[in-house]
Amino acid sequence: MSVSAGNSIVLDNLWKTYGSFVAVGGVSLSIEAGKFCTILGPSGSGKTTVLMMLAGFSDPLRGKILIDGDDVTRLPPQKRDLGVVFQNYALFPHMTVQENIAFPLKMRGMNAAEIKLKCSQMLDIVELGSFSARYPAELSGGQQQRVALARALVFEPRVLLMDEPLGALDKRLKAALQIEFKALQRRMGVTVVYVTHDQEEALTMADQVVVMNGGKIEQCGTADALYDEPRTEFVAGFMGDTNLIEGVVTGKGGNGEMRVEHPTGRTILVHNGTTGVGDQVSVSLRPECVSLFTREGAPPEEPNAWNGRVANVISLGDALRYTVVIGENRPSLQIELDAKVSRRGPHDARFSQGDEVRVHWNASDARALARMKKGGEMAR
Template identity: 50%
Template structure:
């Protein structure tokens, strides 16, 4: 979708414009009787950023979004917009746009009437409504569908109508509650690209909720990972993927192997670990583990190579293929090893060095900086 603009409405901001606002959550807690849905969450969304709240079902992400929108009153803590406390403001006075998972379009209204609804509620004149609706529909490439009803549109088109309706009144924030989850995989990927382009185009602050890791990685400037109502880690997508702090983050955000070992040697630039009869070399990161301490490493499948007879690596282990699957762009291998258990390997299919089959002996290798030490915490908190 190529985004366009009309004069006077939803015009693009230069870099981050004055229409973008900063959001801050301070120790937000929400209790339902003895159950704590959100437990002391604090985070900041800078002006013009795209933040995604990511976590499994029951992690508290939707409750946080509803607290931002004003539909849920926190048991404790505060919601601030540009430093102003809005915790007590009702939803209609927050001036936030919202896109729901199920679109929430009025079936008896046309596309144009659905988009115009927030403007009618705000008492804008008919001429002003028509101009803003035209601009919003132009923005999402749906001008030619203005006279249709939602039932005459595809799921992706309905989602665009919902976006146009949420943006038509120039909201302070755009809140998205799993807006793409009802779409099939191909359409979801297409709309991810369009939503990211739309965010760049209009320069507003977006807060998104999803349980889809790929969506969070592809859309966001910042990702906040939640588990059991607690904020586990927040940062740019690449930082979370490459440098997870805990086993939960590494396991939830993509696939990972977890290697257990005992620290045997500490050098200025690396540590040596022993895992059964296998010696592992790990580049020194933050912290200084002492010899004799247990360590846990997270190793992504795509960072492991299949070694040929003449190849070498800082870390090597032999094993046999226990299972494999063809995934189009590559093969997913499960290699059984004596000391490290089963190791998952992502092998590019194009000119793969082997034809995978069960029982095939292989030698795996990876560099000392490929893995990341993580904390072993069962609940991720």
């Protein structure tokens, strides 16, 4: 198999409606050649609709789709030269592994000798050489997924499209295949567009992550950028776990520092944010950025250091998650914070339900995000 240079993709102002329902509303996106791009979002966000339009299975209401500069917006699927892998694999049950992989080559009129060579090479790549004579029903779920991947790649497509391909697999197999898929993509150099609702898949595999919500792109960037620097409440909450603390911006310092006042009167210092004085915000704070101390060993009185009580402890295997309640007994005057602490930390830093503790975090680890009303408008 030759190594592809990949093909770039440009989606220009794509729209798709079903009656009055807007499934995709003005999506524009550029994907560099040879990159692994994951489109991430909850059910109904429009991510699969974008993929179907890219594949040619659904026509956009308006907008353009360019692959390596070629306008393919109105081309039928078979003319786009794309590989597609779905969650249900779509293997032919009456064909062997070898026959399934050979099928797209036969459809392209390739001679028998070249088909045999390409299938053999692809079987080696996906490590299924000894399974070539088996039928899909005789394979495990992970093996079937590898066959589907091999069939999509054997004709060296311009782009590989994948729609929730690991959704039906157990967690351990899914994790193993994520690593295999990423390694294979790098080896072959093919451009991949991968649709999923699984944040872990996006964080593990993607060079570029596109987060969709309500038919629009919320944010696009590397997995690290979206996790560390979310621009909206939705992205902060969807890209992993986060604490969201409501407040109002009461001041800004010359060094970019912002003061956010919680309804209880507590002040939060934040070094990251694009909001202005008077704006209603949610302060996003990842659980692993929250430190817990005994009252005796706590930091001195300072912003972002509050007393609280451990309300719950959950084991995550390699870490412990503490829920700490801060404030009075009245729920309206309380703040709940989740803290994630590695089991490798000092044993005396572990706590039990009911323990009195002090929480602290650095201002640089918190981001002030514009709070959204129901319906998507910014709160003022």
